[in-house]
Amino acid sequence: MPQEQMLMEVAALTDVGRVRSGNEDAFGLCPEAGLFVVCDGMGGAAAGEVASQSTVAAVTEALCDPQLANDPRRALEAGISEANRCVFSRSEQEPSLHGMGTTLVSLLVREGCVWIAHVGDSRCYRFRAGGLERMTQDHSLVDEQVRLGQMTAAEAEMSPLRNVITRAIGTRATVTPDIEEVATEHGDLFLLCSDGLTKEVSEPRLAEILGQEVPDLQTLCRRLIEEANDSGGSDNITAVAVRIS
Numbered sequence: 001m002p003q004e005q006m007l008m009e010v011a012a013l014t015d016v017g018r019v020r021s022g023n024e025d026a027f028g029l030c031p032e033a034g035l036f037v038v039c040d041g042m043g044g045a046a047a048g049e050v051a052s053q054s055t056v057a058a059v060t061e062a063l064c065d066p067q068l069a070n071d072p073r074r075a076l077e078a079g080i081s082e083a084n085r086c087v088f089s090r091s092e093q094e095p096s097l098h099g100m101g102t103t104l105v106s107l108l109v110r111e112g113c114v115w116i117a118h119v120g121d122s123r124c125y126r127f128r129a130g131g132l133e134r135m136t137q138d139h140s141l142v143d144e145q146v147r148l149g150q151m152t153a154a155e156a157e158m159s160p161l162r163n164v165i166t167r168a169i170g171t172r173a174t175v176t177p178d179i180e181e182v183a184t185e186h187g188d189l190f191l192l193c194s195d196g197l198t199k200e201v202s203e204p205r206l207a208e209i210l211g212q213e214v215p216d217l218q219t220l221c222r223r224l225i226e227e228a229n230d231s232g233g234s235d236n237i238t239a240v241a242v243r244i245s
Contacts, residue, residue, distance in 0.1 A: 007244075007245035008031060008034075008109060008242055008243065008244060008245065009216070009217050009241075009242070009243040009245065010029060010031055010036065010217065010240070010241070010242050010243075011216065011217035011218040011220065011221050011240070011241050012027050012029055012036075012221060012238075012239065012240040012241070013218070013221035013222060013224075013225055013238070013239055014026075014027060014236065014237065014238040014239075015225045015228075015229065015233075015236070015237045015238075016236055017196055017228070017229060017233035017234060017235050017236050017237050018229055018232065018233030018234070019232075019233060019234050019235070020235060020236055022046075022049065023049070023236045024040065024041035024042065024043075024048030024049045024051075024052055024102075024236055025038070025039065025040050025041065025052060025194050025196065025236040025237070025238040026038075026039045026041065026049070026052035026053045026055075026056045026102075026238075027039070027056065027192075027238055027240050028056035028057075028059070028060045029240070030060050030063065030064065033060075033063050033064050033108075034108055034109035034110060035059070035060060035063045035064075035106065035107070035108050035109075036106065036107045036108075036109075036190075036192060036240050036242055037055075037056050037059055037060065037104065037105070037106040037107075037192070037240075038104070038105050038106075038122050038192040038193060038194055038238050038240050039051075039052035039053075039055045039056055039102045039103060039104050039105075039122070039169070039194075040052060040102060040103040040120070040121075040122050040194040040195060040196070040236070040238070041053075041100065041101070041102040042100065042101050042102065042103075042168070043091075043097065043099050043100030043101060046096070046097075047091075047096065047097045047098075047099070047100035048100060048102065050087075050090065050097055050100060051087045051091075051097075051100040051101055051102040051169065051170050052102040054083065054086050054087055054090070055083040055086075055087060055102050055104055055169050055170070058079060058082045058083035058086055059076075059079035059080060059082075059083050059104070059106060060079075061079070061082075062075055062076075062078045062079030062082055063075050063076070063079055063108065065078075072108050072110060072115045072181070073115065073179055073181075075108075076106065076108060076115060076117045076177065076179055077177070077179070080104065080117060080119065080169070080175065080177045081174075081175075083104070083169055083170075084169050084170055084172075084173075084174065084175045086170075087100065087101065087102065087169055087170025088170045088171070088172065088173055091170055091171075099171070100170060101168035101169055101170040101171040102120070102168060102169045102170060103118075103119060103120025103121055103122040103165065103168060103169070103194070103195075104117070104118060104119045104120060104122065104169050104177070105117070105118040105120075105122040105123060105124050105136060105192050105193075106118070106192070107124060107190055107192055107240075107242055109184075109242065109244065112183060112184060113181055113182060113183050113184055114181075114182050114184055114190065114244075115179060115180070115181050115182075116135050116136065116179070116180050116182060117177045117178065117179045117180075118136045118139075118177060118178055119139060119167050119168060119169050119175055119177045119178070120138070120139050120140075120165045120167060120168050120169070121138040121139060121140045121143070121165050121195050122136075122192070122193065122194050122195060123135075123136050123138070123191075123192070123193055123195075123198055124136045124190060124191070124192050125190070125191040125193070125203075125206065125210075126182070126188060126189070126190055126191075127188075127189040127190075127191065127207070127210040127211070128185060128187070128188050128189070129187075130207075130211055131207070132203060132206060132207035132210060134203070135180070135182065135190075136178065137178070138165075139165055139166045139167035139168075139178075140162070140163075140164060140165045140166060141161050141164040141165075141166055142155075142156035142159045142161055142162050142164070143156065144166060162199075163195075184244050185244075186244065186245065187243070187244070187245070188243070188244045189210060189241065189242070189243045189244075190241070190242045190243075190244070191206070191210065191224075191239060191240070191241055192239070192240040192241075192242075193224075193237075193238060193239045193240070194235070194236060194237065194238040195235065196228060196233075196234070196235035196236045196237035196238065197224060197225075197228050197237050197238070197239055199234065199235060200227070200228040200229075200231035200232050200233065200234065200235075200237075201224070201227050201228050201231060205227065206224075209223055209224060209227060217241040217243060220241055221239045221240075221241055224237075224239045225237050225239060
């Protein structure tokens with residue numbers, strides 16, 4: 001189905017938070033391609049910002065390539081590979097950007113389904129019929145320990161290693177994203193977010209907010225940002241909401 005025939009409501013908001021002096025998060029919205037991206041840069045100074053913005057640009061450009069339009073998995077793989085190449089190359093060539101990288105979570109909407117791709121600990125959630133489901137598994141040290149039964153979720157929340165991610169865009173010559181195709185239903189609400197939101201707002205509280213009556217998704221994103229800031233705002237906060245009609 002041509003993208004212009006698909007009915008979606010989309011909104012996005014990013015905020016520096018209450019502690020950081022700059023915002024290394026970036027997001028991209030390309031409704032005509034059905035593509036939505038959130039990146040959380042790392043590397044200090046301007047490096048994280050460069051990594052996140054470069055990755056959003058590279059992935060968006062790849063997904064707008066008409067030669068890849070009918071092959072979502074290949075398009076996502078190509079876009080993420082090119083983003084990784086760009087960020088890694090600049091990191092190697094420019095001393096001020098050495099060590100930079102970024103997480104990525106993206107949503108590609110197609111008729112009857114979405115494709116979710118991610119690297120790192122930025123997340124995708126689906127809110128359906130009053131229930132919240134996390135659609136991605138963090139590429140982080142503590143999340144992997146939880147999955148292996150070596151740590152409880154409560155212990156992970158308190159761990160001093162909770163910010164250590166095990167996979168990122170641009171930190172190595174190659175990267176392997178997790179990519180999944182998921183069937184959609186009328187009214188599904190997808191939330192893409194950086195960990196500045198999930199570190200401050202619990203999943204039960206996220207479900208409460210997503211279930212509230214709001215005039216539009218921009219108001220919903222604003223409420224999510226406010227909740228994270230009210231809880232400490234220790235990091236940059238980004239939320240992209242996409243409702244499938």
